[in-house]
Amino acid sequence: MTFALMAAGFVAGLLVARFFSLSHTAPERINVFIINVALPAMILLKVPSLVIDANALVPVASAWLVILGTALIICVLAKINNWPASTLGALLLVVPLTNTAYLGLPLMNALSNDTVVAYGALYDQFGTFLGLAL
Numbered sequence: 001m002t003f004a005l006m007a008a009g010f011v012a013g014l015l016v017a018r019f020f021s022l023s024h025t026a027p028e029r030i031n032v033f034i035i036n037v038a039l040p041a042m043i044l045l046k047v048p049s050l051v052i053d054a055n056a057l058v059p060v061a062s063a064w065l066v067i068l069g070t071a072l073i074i075c076v077l078a079k080i081n082n083w084p085a086s087t088l089g090a091l092l093l094v095v096p097l098t099n100t101a102y103l104g105l106p107l108m109n110a111l112s113n114d115t116v117v118a119y120g121a122l123y124d125q126f127g128t129f130l131g132l133a134l
Contacts, residue, residue, distance in 0.1 A: 006110060039101055042109075043125065046118040059119045063127020070096040097132050100124040 016022070050056060074095055078088040098104070101124050108120045 003110060006106075034102070039105070042105065042117075043121045046114055047121050049114060050118045050122070056119070056122060059123035060126045063123045064131070066098075067096040067127065067131045098128055100128050 071092055074088065074091045077083070078091070083091075100120065105117060105120050105124060108117050
């Protein structure tokens with residue numbers, strides 16, 4: 001059912017792009033809706049169902065291990081290859097900080113159950129989002 005909705009949304013997007021003329025600000029408005037309404041609503045809907053115990057720390061700790069591990073690898077590669085600081089900075093922004101909110105959470109919702117999405121929200125909010133904010 002979820003895949004059917006995703007496919008219908010994709011087809012609807014293609015049809016709108018093909019037959020309607022949207023303003024140049026439409027993508028910005030959609031992003032504002034997703035960031036300010038849809039994503040917080042999903043997180044507030046899913047996270048309260050979690051039991052906060054040691055299992056809840058696993059996704060948060062794994063997010064920080066991924067961030068720190070990939071950042072370390074990028075720094076070592078930059079040192080070995082004598083990359084300029086601009087290349088190092090760009091890679092440190094795009095490699096360790098994954099796009100879990102836009103892509104990961106909807107896919108988890110489509111492929112799994114509510115508990116998994118709640119743990120994914122922990123991974124995203126206390127891992128990658130907090131890493132980006134810092």
